[in-house]
Amino acid sequence: MTAVLEIEGLQKTYRSRKGVRRALDGFDMVVESGQVHGFLGPNGSGKTTTLRTLLGLIKPNGGRMTILGREVPEHLPAVAGQVGAIVESPQFFLPFTAWDTLSLLADAGGVPRPRVPEVLELVGLRDRAKDRVKTFSLGMKQRLAVASALLKNPKLLILDEPANGLDPGGIREMRSLMRTLSEAGMTVVVSSHILGEIQLICDSVTIISAGRRVAAGSVASVLSHNRSAGVRVRVEPGVDLVAVAEVLRSAGAPQVTAADDHLMVGGVDRPAWITWVLAQHEVWVSELAPVAVDLESVFLELTGTAPVDGVNRQVDESAAATGGAGGWGQ
Amino acid sequence: MGTVSLATAELRRLTKRRFVRWLVAGTLAVMVAIAAGISLSNEKVGPEQVAQAKAAAEREYQDAVRQAEQDRLTCERAPGTNGLPADCTQLYQPQPQDFSPDWHMPSTFTFKSDFGAVLTTFAAIFVLLGFVVGASYVGAEWSSGGMMNLLLWRPRRLQVLGTKLGILLGAAAALSVVVAVLWTLAFIGIASTRGTLDGMTAGAWRSTALTELRAVVLILLGTAIGFGLASLGRHTAVALGVAAGVVVVLQFGLFLVLNMASVPFGEIFLLPIWAVAWMNKEIKLENYQSCAYSAVNGCQPDTLTLTWPMAGGLWVAIFVVIVGAALWTMQRRDIT
Numbered sequence: 001m002t003a004v005l006e007i008e009g010l011q012k013t014y015r016s017r018k019g020v021r022r023a024l025d026g027f028d029m030v031v032e033s034g035q036v037h038g039f040l041g042p043n044g045s046g047k048t049t050t051l052r053t054l055l056g057l058i059k060p061n062g063g064r065m066t067i068l069g070r071e072v073p074e075h076l077p078a079v080a081g082q083v084g085a086i087v088e089s090p091q092f093f094l095p096f097t098a099w100d101t102l103s104l105l106a107d108a109g110g111v112p113r114p115r116v117p118e119v120l121e122l123v124g125l126r127d128r129a130k131d132r133v134k135t136f137s138l139g140m141k142q143r144l145a146v147a148s149a150l151l152k153n154p155k156l157l158i159l160d161e162p163a164n165g166l167d168p169g170g171i172r173e174m175r176s177l178m179r180t181l182s183e184a185g186m187t188v189v190v191s192s193h194i195l196g197e198i199q200l201i202c203d204s205v206t207i208i209s210a211g212r213r214v215a216a217g218s219v220a221s222v223l224s225h226n227r228s229a230g231v232r233v234r235v236e237p238g239v240d241l242v243a244v245a246e247v248l249r250s251a252g253a254p255q256v257t258a259a260d261d262h263l264m265v266g267g268v269d270r271p272a273w274i275t276w277v278l279a280q281h282e283v284w285v286s287e288l289a290p291v292a293v294d295l296e297s298v299f300l301e302l303t304g305t306a307p308v309d310g311v312n313r314q315v316d317e318s319a320a321a322t323g324g325a326g327g328w329g330q
Numbered sequence: 331m332g333t334v335s336l337a338t339a340e341l342r343r344l345t346k347r348r349f350v351r352w353l354v355a356g357t358l359a360v361m362v363a364i365a366a367g368i369s370l371s372n373e374k375v376g377p378e379q380v381a382q383a384k385a386a387a388e389r390e391y392q393d394a395v396r397q398a399e400q401d402r403l404t405c406e407r408a409p410g411t412n413g414l415p416a417d418c419t420q421l422y423q424p425q426p427q428d429f430s431p432d433w434h435m436p437s438t439f440t441f442k443s444d445f446g447a448v449l450t451t452f453a454a455i456f457v458l459l460g461f462v463v464g465a466s467y468v469g470a471e472w473s474s475g476g477m478m479n480l481l482l483w484r485p486r487r488l489q490v491l492g493t494k495l496g497i498l499l500g501a502a503a504a505l506s507v508v509v510a511v512l513w514t515l516a517f518i519g520i521a522s523t524r525g526t527l528d529g530m531t532a533g534a535w536r537s538t539a540l541t542e543l544r545a546v547v548l549i550l551l552g553t554a555i556g557f558g559l560a561s562l563g564r565h566t567a568v569a570l571g572v573a574a575g576v577v578v579v580l581q582f583g584l585f586l587v588l589n590m591a592s593v594p595f596g597e598i599f600l601l602p603i604w605a606v607a608w609m610n611k612e613i614k615l616e617n618y619q620s621c622a623y624s625a626v627n628g629c630q631p632d633t634l635t636l637t638w639p640m641a642g643g644l645w646v647a648i649f650v651v652i653v654g655a656a657l658w659t660m661q662r663r664d665i666t
Contacts, residue, residue, distance in 0.1 A: 056485040057478060057665040076485040085482050091475020095348060104346075107339035109483040148479065 003066075004156050004187040005031040005054070010063035012049055012211075023049040025211035026063070031156075031189055031204070036182045038198035038219070039191040040295075041208035042303050047191050050208065051087050051160055056080075068155060081109065084154035089164065090145035094134035098125055098144050101133060102151060111152050119147040124173065138165030146174070150181075157181060159190045163197060175201050199295040209303040223293050230255070230266040233274055234287035244283055251277040264291070336484060340497040347470075350463055354505070357459045361509065364451065365516045372439040372524040379436055386434035394424035439525025442534055445517055446541065450609045452513050453545035457605075460502050460553030461573065467498055468557050469566025477564075478665055491660045495557055495653070502553045506546045514542065544608055544638065551645050558652035562659055576601070592619060595634045608641035 012024040024046045031037040041047045052058040054065055056073040065072050067079050092101050102116045120126050123143040133141065142165050149157055159178075163171045171194070178188050178201055192198055198205065198219075205222055207215040215222050235244055245256045245263055253274070254267030265274055275285050344350060373379075401414065402421055410416035471477040471494075484490050521527045530538075559569035581600055588596030594617040597603045607613040614635050621629040 052664075052666070055482055057481060059664060073485070080483060080485050083482075087478070087482070091478065093470060093474040093476045096346065100346060104339050104343050105479065105483060107342060108336050108480060110335045152483070 002033050002069075003030050004033045004068055005029065005189065006064075006066045007050070007054070008064045010050065010053060010065065011061045012046075012053060012058060013061050022211050024053070024060070024063075027208060027211060028213050029206045029216065031187060031206075033187055034182060034185055035203040036178055036188045036190065036201050038202035038205035039189055039208070040193075040195065040198060040205055040299055041191075045208045045303065046211040047208055048088055048160060049211075051085070051158055051191065055083070055085055055087065055158070057087070081152055082155040083158065084149035084152055084156070085158040085160075086145040086149050086162065087158075087160045089161075090138075090141040092133045092141065092144065095132055097130050097132055098136075098147075099129040101144065102148060105148055106151055109152055115151055115153070119150045122150060122177070123147040124170075139167060139170050142166055143170070146177075155186060157186055157188045159188065161192055162190060163192055163194050171197065195294070195296040195299055205295070207299060207302055214302045215298070219295065223295065223298055230264045230291050230293075231268060231271045231274060232287065232289045232291050233263040233265055233278075233285060234261065235263075235278065236284050236286055239283055244278065247281050247283070248274065248277060253277075262287070336490070336493050337497055340494050341501065344467055344497060344501055347467070349466055349470075353459060353463060357455060358509070360455060361452070361513065364448075365513070365520065368439060368448070368517075369520045369524055371437055372520065373436050374524055375435060375438045375526070380431070383431040383434035387429045387431040391424060391426055391429040394429070398422065398424055439517070439521050440529075441517065441521035441525065441527045442529040444525070445514075445521075445538060446610065448517055449510075449513075449538075449541055449545055450606065452510065453548050453609060454605070456506055456509070456545075456549040457552035460506075460549050461556035461569070463502075464498055464553040464556035465560035465569030466566045467560075468494060469560035469564070469569060472561070472564035473566065481665060487660050488657060491561065491657060495554065498557055499550050499553060502550055503546060506549045510542045510546060514538070541609060541611075547642075548605060548608060548645070551649050554649055555652050558649075558656040561656040562652070594620065594632065598634070598636070604636065604641045604644050607636040608638050608645065610638075612637045 007027060007029040010024045010027040010029075011022070014021045014023055027046060027050060029039070029050070039047055039050075049058060053060050054067065054072065056076045059073075067076075068082060070079050072079065096104070098120065099116065102119065103113060105111075106113055106116055117126065117129070120129050123146050125140065125143050125147060128136070128140065133144065136144065142162060146159065146162055149159065162174055162178075166174060175197060178190060182188050182203075190198070190202070202219055204218050205216065206213055207222070233244075235241070241258045241261075241263060245258045248256045248263070248265060253265050255265065257264045268274060271288050271290060275288060278285055398421065402418055404412065405414040405418035405421060408414075409418055415421065468477075468491075471480070477490075480490060481487060518527065556569050556573075559572050560566050563569065563572075581602075584599050585596055588599065595615045597615050603613060603615070612635055614633050616631040616633050618631045620632040622632055623629055
């Protein structure tokens with residue numbers, strides 16, 4: 001497969017009276033052709049800055065970017081016609097109708113007008129085409145934004161939080177649409193905080209934290225490299241969980257963490273071994289449940305944004321990459 | 331094809347906006363009201379009106395003669411009292427030439443002398459219209475996110491902003507020229523029916539046409555400045571705020587301070603003075619606190635004449651600074 005999008009060592013620094021803030025600190029990203037690629041990161045991690053830089057809205061301080069094999073921003077005018085994008089929340093001139101909004105973009109981009117009803121149909125706004133955008137809900141504006149990105153039938157579709165404001169049915173439709181577009185050969189880059197969705201639809205992901213890539217690759221490889229599956233262990237009420245955890249550690253369990261009412265044991269090949277060890281110490285297991293690892297837990301672990309009791313995490317408090325700018329997989 | 335399609339889209343965008351449509355319609359309604367008001371308040375002058383004016387002047391003269399006679403009798407009875415002089419021969423004696431029939435002539439629209447002021451009114455109204463439309467056209471694009479959407483399609487920023495400005499100025503020029511022609515025709519009609527076209531020689535028509543051309547240039551400058559300010563601030567309100575600030579701080583505040591400090595020719599800080607200089611080809615400012623003595627005319631105030639090339643230079647400088655800065659920041663600043 002060929003890379004549709006490549007970013008190497010991207011840097012962006014904001015200077016203000018408060019000081020210097022590195023929004024992107026040598027960020028790397030590769031998206032292969034025909035994939036649905038998830039772009040994940042906590043708030044303020046640099047996702048939107050990356051997308052805006054890629055699309056020529058922000059000037060980088062360093063690094064290299066290519067879209068469809070052409071260096072950008074130098075050759076952005078040449079490839080812009082093949083890149084559809086929505087960046088952050090949908091923004092439109094509210095007094096115009098959906099039809100006006102799209103037809104004006106179509107005119108500006110030299111796209112034939114018949115494409116407008118096609119994309120309105122595709123995003124489910126056919127019957128609201130003549131309504132003013134100011135009457136639209138957030139979800140409908142989101143659909144209109146996606147329609148505007150699809151208008152030029154792009155080879156690369158970049159969607160920043162496309163599920164924002166959508167109802168559950170809309171989220172499912174969006175998922176289905178992305179999958180359909182990908183099957184038709186379109187490469188889709190989607191940024192979202194709904195990690196369950198990302199896990200369902202994406203072939204690959206890049207996770208960014210504090211302006212650096214902290215993980216990248218196929219969803220399966222990111223999951224397997226970053227967090228092993230564990231086993232949830234509950235014992236009979238009244239038993240001291242801290243003492244039980246110590247028993248398991250002494251017996252050789254590599255990872256044991258105690259929660260309020262259960263233990264999580266990781267790195268154990270056979271869950272039955274836990275039952276055997278505890279039975280020897282006359283501790284009787286009431287539940288032994290393998291827990292599948294998911295993208296959300298990997299994300300929280302990699303970005304250091306898992307909630308901690310009694311701590312109010314601030315938006316800039318996330319984990320920076322360790323071990324250089326590299327990542328997993330590829 | 332690319333630039334043409336962008337230009338077509340921008341023209342559609344400009345003319346589709348209801349704010350623009352209503353503002354233009356409202357402005358045209360004001361223009362019609364002004365023309366109708368001037369038409370109704372003027373009438374054609376003929377022998378009948380001249381005779382009536384002469385009769386009225388004569389009546390006033392006779393009344394004055396009677397009053398003067400009465401005052402003389404009062405004075406002779408008690409010279410030096412009731413504010414009357416001690417020497418009653420010093421009392422004013424009315425003369426026929428003191429009572430001009432012109433004062434009693436009905437108002438009539440004399441195209442040659444009156445159309446200049448009417449044209450300046452047109453220019454002032456359209457400069458305001460152009461400024462607000464120019465500011466709103468690009469300001470709403472910035473604040474609504476429309477500019478960002480457009481740049482995702484057309485990444486050449488200067489081309490996008492330049493096309494927008496070009497389309498705006500083209501539309502403003504077309505509208506101004508059409509309205510100026512209609513305005514002129516309307517006042518030719520008013521002068522024909524309720525005034526006079528006397529004195530409108532070929533040279534006078536040429537001068538009128540040139541004044542109209544200067545009016546259109548002034549309108550385009552106002553439009554471009556509104557556009558440039560809103561683009562610099564990325565919001566319509568910035569342009570309107572700057573305009574309000576200039577009016578309050580520069581036009582009133584600074585002028586008052588300079589006046590209190592007796593700075594000669596403080597009016598040069600008033601932009602309308604430069605607009606009038608541009609429209610009327612020149613304006614003569616006078617410093618009444620100075621005395622240029624001449625044996626013939628006595629003490630005369632110093633004067634400073636602002637000519638239309640000077641005014642044009644100022645307007646071009648303002649245009650270059652504001653629009654240049656807007657283009658420069660468009661190219662340089664991040665779009666967030």
